[in-house]
Amino acid sequence: MPLRLFRPLRRLRVAVLALAVAGCGLVTDYVIEPGQNSTSGQQPALLAAVPPAHLALHRSLFIADLHADTLLWDRDLLERTDRGHMDLPRMQQGGMGLQVFTLVTDTPRETPDPDPAIDHCIYATSRNLAGLLTVMESRPPRAWFDLRARAFDQAGKLLDAERRSRAPGHAGPQLMVLRSAADLARLLARRAAGEQVIGALLGVEGAHWVGLDNADEATTRAQVRDLFDLGVRVFAPTHRFDNALGGASEGCSGRGLTPQGRWALLEAERLGMVIDLAHASSATLREAVALLREPVVVSHTGVQEGCTGTCYKLRNLSDEEIRAVAAKGGLVGVGFWPEAVGPNGIEDITRVMRHVARALMQPAFRAAHPRLDPHAHLALGSDFDGAVETPIDAAGLPALTWAMVRGGMTEAQLRRAAGGNACRLLARRLPGGGAEAAAACR
């Protein structure tokens, strides 16, 4: 081919490729994401109904949310958008104090059958939508096929947002990624002094590359330390399918922890990570609670009781599981989306909260745990930006805390469920923490 013809052709190919990449980004931003992370349209009316006196109380709360998948999407956390559920300006508007940002690397395509009578399970070989998003968002090629690299790439987005939020001239709230109990204490002190700063924790949802290929104990523990060194402080072994660490609630095996799963959880606990049993099979949850010494969380979930219609029972906690988590001093993070709590928006979120407390008042359980406070085991677990529809986004949190009050919570119970319980658990569990560090949590 003559050179003078080749050059324009090459330029054309580059231009077509650039357009294709930009086009993919636009498709994820304006076609895929709005269909995945939506709100139900109730927020303006819900916020309009919040009395001014409650708004003042809301502003005094420390609000912590145990789960959001925002890092999966092509969004700048520092910029307010109307896409998805969360960015720093909306978090500030909603009064949020702390958010767990989860690294989610494999989201299989199958959706569970809404009919619980149909035995449905998700295989690890199902098509991975997180991978497709990573390619379409033009993330670095190393993150396209390698799950660990994808997790590290997502973590990099949060650390980059933290750095830019601190830059001189940045007008919005600052982001502060917490790695220790001392960091949490600093966050609380800065917020108490009136600074606009929001805490963030890195979590992993499905550590699918840890313990692979029958890894030995030293290798498995080193793979967990690799995540700890990255800054991960919330460790969920499984996501939607069984992996090398154990069985998932929607997995096909029904199994519990593997030897690699036991080594991984013990190492994560030893390092000062919080173990998250959302998406764990019943056997994994039971075995993990028996294995571990420290409190665990189920970061985003619903309850099986009253779970009908759009609500997906298999993914939710039985009363027995709620009691097992609480007996260990752990937390149940109540989700905001219909498959977790039911179709009735914000009223279903508070209904599930009431049920968690009620399950902990069962007479036999009370007799065995007479000093346990049923409201000391509740937390928020929104699943914002987790490919779900929620009644509110981060800016709508005052409507949720008002619904919690209308649902019968006292101010003290509200302070605990909205974030006080999460603060106490993190102060105890994060590196350098302990029971005395929890005293700083209001």
Ligand SMILES: [Zn+2]
């Ligand atoms: Zn999840």
